Amino acid sequence: MRIDVLTLFPQMFEAPFSFGIFKRAINHKLVSINLHNIRDYTHDKHHTVDDYPYGGGPGMVLKPKPIFEAVESIKSDICAKEEVTALPIILLTPQGRLFSQQIAQELAKYSHLILICGHYEGVDERVREHLVTDEISIGDYVLTGGELPAMVVIDAVVRLLPGVLGSETSPLDDSHVNGLLEYPQYTRPAVYRGWSVPEALLSGNHAQIAKWRREQTILRTLKRRPELLDKTNLCQEERQLVERLTSSPNRSQLSLDKESIE
Numbered sequence: 001m002r003i004d005v006l007t008l009f010p011q012m013f014e015a016p017f018s019f020g021i022f023k024r025a026i027n028h029k030l031v032s033i034n035l036h037n038i039r040d041y042t043h044d045k046h047h048t049v050d051d052y053p054y055g056g057g058p059g060m061v062l063k064p065k066p067i068f069e070a071v072e073s074i075k076s077d078i079c080a081k082e083e084v085t086a087l088p089i090i091l092l093t094p095q096g097r098l099f100s101q102q103i104a105q106e107l108a109k110y111s112h113l114i115l116i117c118g119h120y121e122g123v124d125e126r127v128r129e130h131l132v133t134d135e136i137s138i139g140d141y142v143l144t145g146g147e148l149p150a151m152v153v154i155d156a157v158v159r160l161l162p163g164v165l166g167s168e169t170s171p172l173d174d175s176h177v178n179g180l181l182e183y184p185q186y187t188r189p190a191v192y193r194g195w196s197v198p199e200a201l202l203s204g205n206h207a208q209i210a211k212w213r214r215e216q217t218i219l220r221t222l223k224r225r226p227e228l229l230d231k232t233n234l235c236q237e238e239r240q241l242v243e244r245l246t247s248s249p250n251r252s253q254l255s256l257d258k259e260s261i262e
């Protein structure tokens, strides 16, 4: 996958992608991340990327011209090298569709992505109207720029690309992949400060372990994010488990206090 990012601060991306899984993915050419400074696409002496908002008000707005020219230049570079059928051009904005594991899975299917990071008050509306094909928000809060949101999106997408996570980490059981939260994880020692690892995990019996994990997944989702269960396909036995747990007098087991969470 090739990801092109338009930003005023390319240096911000250096650290997150220089370590661990990401570094390996880049070294193994599973992904390439090209950073473009929007300022490089200006033509005036001062390299002006922003201007005052029409109508007045505080803050500055990113001008459309450098962003259009940067995207057009990236697109022609990509198209000169290979045939591309779909090329999402994504604006990071708190007004976009809310990012999720499902959207990460959807984006991971493309061979190219272009991400545009806004700054200050945001970008000229004509970028949204006539250039971008998608708008993504990472949550209902406002950040100073689109760089951290772009890194969040890139991280979530890249770890889904084939070969990026080694066999030591499987994305299949992760929280939100199948609409549920992951079961609790433990490592050695089997007893730490008197707290034991659940018996089922020490049994070595794969069927028993799988059953325990599935039950914990359901129980945990029910406790923390019950609304997720409504959208998930559970087998009859699992539905019965949910019904049993939600029926009084078992309801009290579902409280989120520390004693009863595990």
Ligand code: SAH
Pocket: 091, 092, 093, 094, 095, 116, 117, 118, 119, 120, 121, 122, 123, 136, 137, 138, 139, 140, 141, 142, 143, 144, 145, 146, 147, 149
């Ligand atoms: N005035 C704008 C917010 C601008 S914040 C508004 O009210 O909608 C400046 C930039 O930060 C945005 O252009 C966007 O690129 C980025 N940004 C801020 N919060 C974000 C979020 N929750 N998700 C994605 N991008 C965000």
